[in-house]
Amino acid sequence: MMTNSQIATLLRHVAASYTIQNEAKFRFQILAYQKAADAIESSPTEIKDYIASNSLDSLPGIGESMKKYLEELIETGKVSHFEVILKDMPEAFFPLLDIPSFGPKKAFKLVSYFKFKDKNTVLDELIEKARNNEIASIEGFGEKSQEDIIQAITEFHQGVNKNSRMVLPFAQEIADKMLDYLKKSSAVEKVYTLGSLRRQKETIGDVDIAVASLHPKEVIEHFCAYPYKDRIIERGEASASLLISGGKHIDLMVQPPDRFGSLLQHFTGSKEHNVKLREFALKKGLSLSEYGIKRKGSDTVDAYSTEESFYSALGLSYIEPEIRENIGEIDLAEKNNLPKLITLNDIKGDFHLHSNYPIEPSHDMGRNSMEEMVENAISLGYQYMGFSEHNPSVSKHTSPQTALLLEKRYKKIEQINEKYKKDIRVYSLLEVDILSNGDIAIDIIAFDYLDAFLVSIHSSFSMPRDKMTERILKGLSHPKAKILSHPTTRLIGKRPGIDVDWDKVFDFCHKNNKAMEINSFPQRLDLPDSLVRQAKTHGVKFMIDTDSHATEHMSLMRYGISVARRAMTTPDDILNSWEYNKFNDWLLNS
DNA sequence: GCCGTTTTCGGCCCGACTGTTTTCAGTCG
Known part of the structure; x- marks a missing residue:
């Protein structure tokens, strides 16, 4: 099985080989392979899944040929066309490409000059040559670049074990x-x-x-x-x-201030947005840079002090930074059809809050009392909120014991509603584990003490896709199960997401009025933006929650908002931006 | 090799900085 990042690396190796063989001749193939590599690397969906759903060409930069190559790669583990291109390149050439400041030319020159053979030792051998002062005399190199090589490889070794982002x-x-x-x-x-x-x-x-x-x-x-x-x-x-x-x-x-608009635009990126924007501008005879806009045939560069005026000069409405990712935003801006993105001010409630109320939960408790969290929610201007502690642990309680704990908690929440009724409505929710067989961790006799509940996966993360999909659908099938919390369960840089047929889950949610959570915790951000975009095309609605285990976590909402904005969602898509009555109706009656 | 409101051919973003040169090549974003 090849991961997306391994496939991207392979494509970059092909591009590098083309560069060495004949850069002028293959100029545009090189660009195409690099663009395809970028697209694949930044895609959260595995290439094999694109192939399975026959949607590979929905990735920008993947056309007819690349599609065939990737299909061959997934099917057979290799691509004969690539092997021909790569066959004359020494294997010691490729590790050097990972070193910042090394491109194909420099890497190939050094590998050829010293006749390095071994991909596992080439970095050490090269440092050795530099220390022995054998590089400075090579044409095109000098004392400084010899030193720079030692520094670049050393820093690479130091940084390689750390999370790079x-x-x-x-x-x-x-x-x-x-x-x-x-x-x-x-x-x-x-x-x-x-x-x-x-x-x-x-x-x-x-x-x-x-x-x-x-x-x-x-x-x-x-x-x-x-x-x-x-x-x-x-x-x-x-x-x-x-x-x-x-x-x-x-x-x-x-x-200078009078050119600041074009600088902001240029340096905000993304690279893909800028490339697309410049291609778009070229068709109108305009050339873009950080200095401004140059009309074809003219030598002067018009200055723009704001981004709004810069985009406007191209005939585009202002594009919010979060969506400058070449995801169709330029087309929408041209038609003045950009969605009005959700903002933090639109949010009227938080639904994933862990207080320290003692129900002997299966996972970690919150640090603050219900009252403290309610008062914080009121100060944030919320109209409604929900407590969703983890369910009482399954192994330590019988089903009637769990029901009793939840009954006591329900009465507590009723008291809180009485106390704060002028300011806010508080719902009795729960974050309920979906066990590995798809059963949920509470019994039907406890349902009476809950307005609704969130379901989530906290164990058995590596199950086959079919089983995992079935598990989630079963967990969501209870009428009061309204939200799938941190759906992929990923932890950024630590744990990949679970393997699920998301289209199937999203369809189910749309048909049955279930919501996907956008979990705001910076290590989660789950659903990720690309899956939010995908879910939105199925008509799915979302809850942006903080998953707070302390009052100060409640301000993390802004990060969930960012995810939602990057997915081009509007207040209509985000349930907890809805007016109370409409929201209440969805939660309790849909 | 990709792509399309100049569509199935003929284009393909734009510039900064560094080191090794004396006008430029390589790399990066």
């Missing part, structure tokens, strides 16, 4: 620290976080920052003097880049 709050913290630092310089007029952090992608590689200033030199000077840097990676007139601890980069770009 950060979860959002971690990256935000790095960015905020730098923003505070930059604001100390009087040369800085405006400063923004851009790149994937501005687009609120679920994980962040590098932190990108833009500054508006009439004195770029001073700004770069100040930036490069950042006390928490490991070293300066590059330093130019309008941009610079720092390495900070953990192998992360902070990249900076500077433009």
Whole structure:
């Protein structure tokens, strides 16, 4: 079985081989293979599943030929066309491509020069050659590049065991620290976080920052003097880049205020959005860059101080950063048909809250009392909320004991409703395990003490797809089971999601008025944005919840909102943005 | 090799920075 990332690597190897064989001749094949590799790598759906559903060409950059190659790859484990392209490349060539600052040319030159043979030792051998001063004399290399090779491989070895991408709050913290630092310089007029952090992608590689200033030199000077840097990676007139601890980069770009709009647009990306946007502009005879817009045949570059004016000059309505991912947003902007995305202000309740109310749960309890969480919800302006502690543990309780615990809790929630009735409606919910056979962890005699419940998977994560799908559908089949909580169960960077026939689950949810949760915990963000998009096409509705185990977690809602925005959802799609009566009707009567 | 409101051919984003050069090639985003 090949993973998407392994397939992407294979395609990049093909592109690199083409580059060595004849870059000019294969120029556009090289681009095509790289584009296909990007698309596959960033796709959450396995290639074999695309093939199974015959939808491979829905991926941008996968056409007729690539489709055939991938089918051959999944079926036989190899592609004869690729083998012909790759057969003359030494195997020691490929590991070098993983090293930052190495491309195909440099890698091939060194491997050929030293006649490296072994892919397992080539990195060490190359460092050895550099230390022995055998590289500086090669044509096109020198003392500095010899040193750079040692540094690049060493840093690669240090960083390779770490998770290479950060979860959002971690990256935000790095960015905020730098923003505070930059604001100390009087040369800085405006400063923004851009790149994937501005687009609120679920994980962040590098932190990108833009500054508006009439004195770029001073700004770069100040930036490069950042006390928490490991070293300066590059330093130019309008941009610079720092390495900070953990192998992360902070990249900076500077433009004067009157060109800040095009800089924001350029540096926010995504790369795929920008490429598409520039192709779109070219057809209108316009060439785009961070400096502005150049009309064909003209030498002047028109400046735009805001992104709105930049997009408007292309005949497009403003595109929110979260959806700049080449997912059809440019077409929609051209037709002035972009959806009005959900915002944090639209949210009227949180439905996945763990208090410390003692019901001897199967998993971790919350830290705060029900009252504390209710008061926090009121301060957030919510109109309704639900407590959904984990069910009492199955092994330690008989079914009547569980019912008794839930009855007591129900009375407690009734008291709370009485106390806070002017401000908020509190529902009695529960997060109920779906056991491995599809049964749920509470008995029907407990249902009376619940307005509704969430179901979720907390065990037996690796089951065959058919069995797992059946398990989820069975768990959701109870009338009061309304929400599938953290549906994929993934933990970013730690645990992949479960294997499920999502189309089947989404169809079931749509037909039976069940909701998918968008869990806001930054390590979860589950459903992921791409599956939210997929679910939306089935007509599925969503609950954005925090899964809070303490009052301060309740502010994580913003990350779930980001996921929902990236999936182009509107308030109509998000149940907990609905007015109370409509929402109540869905929860209790649908 | 991909793609389409200039559609089945003939295009394909745009520029910064570095090191090794003396005008440019390679890499990156």
